Amino acid sequence: xxGQCPWKQLILSALESNAHVxxxxxxxxxxxxxxxxxxxxxxxxxxxxxNNDKIQINTDSRxxxxxxxxxxxxxxxxxxxxxxxxxFRITGKVDVIDSSNSDPAKLQQRxxxxxxxxxxxxxxxxxxxxxxxxxxxKSPHELTLDPSSGPVATFCLLLLDPDQxxxxxxxxxxxxxxxxxxxxxxxxxxxEERINP
Amino acid sequence: xxGQCPWKQLILSALESNAHVxxxxxxxxxxxxxxxxxxxxxxxxxxxxxNNDKIQINTDSRxxxxxxxxxxxxxxxxxxxxxxxxxFRITGKVDVIDSSNSDPAKLQQRxxxxxxxxxxxxxxxxxxxxxxxxxxxKSPHELTLDPSSGPVATFCLLLLDPDQxxxxxxxxxxxxxxxxxxxxxxxxxxxEERINP
Numbered sequence: 494x495x496g497q498c499p500w501k502q503l504i505l506s507a508l509e510s511n512a513h514v515x516x517x518x519x520x521x522x523x524x525x526x527x528x529x530x531x532x533x534x535x536x537x538x539x540x541x542x543x544n545n546d547k548i549q550i551n552t553d554s555r556x557x558x559x560x561x562x563x564x565x566x567x568x569x570x571x572x573x574x575x576x577x578x579x580x581f582r583i584t585g586k587v588d589v590i591d592s593s594n595s596d597p598a599k600l601q602q603r604x605x606x607x608x609x610x611x612x613x614x615x616x617x618x619x620x621x622x623x624x625x626x627x628x629x630x631k632s633p634h635e636l637t638l639d640p641s642s643g644p645v646a647t648f649c650l651l652l653l654d655p656d657q658x659x660x661x662x663x664x665x666x667x668x669x670x671x672x673x674x675x676x677x678x679x680x681x682x683x684x685e686e687r688i689n690p
Numbered sequence: 691x692x693g694q695c696p697w698k699q700l701i702l703s704a705l706e707s708n709a710h711v712x713x714x715x716x717x718x719x720x721x722x723x724x725x726x727x728x729x730x731x732x733x734x735x736x737x738x739x740x741n742n743d744k745i746q747i748n749t750d751s752r753x754x755x756x757x758x759x760x761x762x763x764x765x766x767x768x769x770x771x772x773x774x775x776x777x778f779r780i781t782g783k784v785d786v787i788d789s790s791n792s793d794p795a796k797l798q799q800r801x802x803x804x805x806x807x808x809x810x811x812x813x814x815x816x817x818x819x820x821x822x823x824x825x826x827x828k829s830p831h832e833l834t835l836d837p838s839s840g841p842v843a844t845f846c847l848l849l850l851d852p853d854q855x856x857x858x859x860x861x862x863x864x865x866x867x868x869x870x871x872x873x874x875x876x877x878x879x880x881x882e883e884r885i886n887p
Contacts, residue, residue, distance in 0.1 A: 516772040523720030523728035523766070531720035531728055533768035535777055569720070571730035575713040575772065580732055620886065627865070627884040668824070687824040689817065 498546045499683055500658040500671045504572075504581060511576045520572035520581075522550070522653075524558055525565040532561055538572075539606060542652060548583070550651040551606055551614070554591045555622050559649060562587050568653060578663035585655040592646045602652075607644035618647045666690055695743045696880055697855040697868045701769075701778060708773045717769035717778075719747070719850075721755055722762040729758055735769075736803060744849045745780065748803055748811070751788045751846040752819050759784050765850060775860035782852040789843045796847075804841035815844045863887055 511517035518538040526532030539549040548570070552558065562568070570583040590599045607615065619636045621628070658671040668690040676682045708714035715735040723729030736746040745767070749755065759765070767780040787796045804812065816833045818825070855868040865887040873879045 514772075516770070519770065519772075521718035521720075521730060521768045521770070523718075523730035523768075525722065525726065525728055526766070529722065529726075529762070530764040530781065531722055531766045533718060533720035533730060533766040534779060535768060535770045565726070567727040569723070569728045569730040571718045571720075571732060573713070573716065573718070573732045575711075575716075582731060584727065623886050624867075625886050627886050670821075689820050689822050689824050 499685055500581070500655075500660060500669075501541070501546050503579075503660055507574045507577055507579050507581075511574045514576055517574060517576070520570050522558070523569045523571070524561045524587075525567070526557070526561055532558065534558065539609070542602070546655060547588075548585075548653040548655065549606060550653065551610060552649050552651055553618055553623055554647050554649040555624075557624060559589060559591070562589050562651070570653065580659075580661040580663070582659040582661075583653070583655050584657040585653045588652040588654065590650040590652065592644070592648070599650075603648070603650040604644055606650045607648055612638060612640050615645075615648075618645050661690060663690075696882055697778070697852075697857060697866075698738070698743050700776075700857055704771045704774055704776050704778075708771045711773055714771060714773070717767050719755070720766045720768070721758045721784075722764070723754070723758055729755065731755065736806070739799070739849060744785075744851050745782075746803060747848040747850065748807060749846050749848055750815055750820055751844050752821075754821060756786060756788075756846060759786050759848070767850065777856075777858040777860070779856040779858075780850070780852050781854040782850045785849040785851065787847040787849065789841070789845070799849075800845070800847040801840055803847045804845055809835060809837050812842075812845075815842050858887060860887075 508517060519535050520538060521533055522536050523531055523533045536550050536552065539551055541547060542549055566586050568585065568587050570581070572581040572583065590603045594600050594603070616636050616638055619638060656673045660669045660671065668688050669685055670688050671683055671685045673681050674684050705714060716732050717735060718730055719733050720728055720730045733747050733749065736748055738744065739746055763783050765782065765784050767778070769778040769780065787800045791797050791800070813833050813835055816835060853870045857866045857868065865885050866882055867885050868880055868882045870878050871881050
């Protein structure tokens with residue numbers, strides 16, 4: 494698998510060399526918003542899906558990005574590592590896995606992601622509807638949650654399946670474009686090319 | 691002007707409290723790419739335009755975002771301040787000011803932005819075409835430039851004119867939506883509303 498996905502090791506190395514900065518797992522995800530305008534927000538990297546290169550993100554099903562992704566399932570992640578000066582622009586299709594998903598394997602994955610996040614993170618999903626007018630100052634910290642109970646209805650797992658990765662290393666002044674393409678044998682393969690920064 | 695643009699002071703304060711981190715002037719700008727897919731990259735904040743709240747960004751006219759912006763002029767900036775845990779999502783229309791611009795005032799502004807950037811930054815615009823296959827290992831550092839000469843043809847100034855700012859403060863667990871709207875008197879005014887984080 495490593496040979497088929499040559500950019501994954503670059504991300505893992507960047508995560509390692511930036512591990513001391515809390516925000517190294519944060520990146521910006523762009524989608525197509527209402528009116529066809531771009532939409533962009535910070536989200537948290539929740540690891541790669543087991544045994545492949547899909548990127549996991551947790552989100553609230555009540556946020557605008559869910560409707561946006563249902564309308565246009567493509568996203569571009571821009572992940573800048575502030576210490577190593579590396580940027581990854583990762584394009585791909587996003588699978589939205591919410592409580593209504595009909596695939597038991599996907600629901601299991603969603604549950605796994607729920608338990609992998611901290612109880613504090615999970616509490617956010619019990620809060621008031623994100624983006625709606627704020628009616629009270631009640632903090633979600635006043636809410637309580639049984640740590641053993643499964644995902645709440647608003648918890649949603651996003652899986653981004655990359656088909657292009659534009660890697661830029663500002664310290665080395667080097668840029669590589671990775672693209673998933675069909676080869677002569679009909680199989681999908683990752684191709685890479687050095688391009689100008 | 692300050693009363694008309696209530697979010698600007700929040701950005702100036704965030705810049706001040708994050709001034710010790712080099713990357714505090716970096717943000718991610720999303721545009722609509724080819725095939726209608728989102729496109730996202732890190733760019734550098736070059737200040738507000740004098741006497742107003744337009745955001746200045748320098749870029750190379752040969753990059754893909756220029757074609758994208760000519761096709762769809764809207765962008766959303768996602769600016770996350772890693773030390774103060776504040777996020778600004780800034781939506782607006784982008785004015786692309788390149789060497790072919792017919793407005794002398796805009797060309798003057800472009801020239802001003804050229805001289806405001808370091809000679810090292812300016813050298814990038816003399817390098818090979820960004821995004822094209824890399825044919826040589828020649829570094830742009832081997833190029834030279836007369837510090838007194840004006841902007842080269844590839845130098846481009848972008849001016850983003852905000853019409854919505856979604857401000858999130860993660861430490862205070864507080865979110866405010868600022869939107870530019872026409873009021874009863876026919877004038878455009880900034881309105882703000884506390885919304886759920």
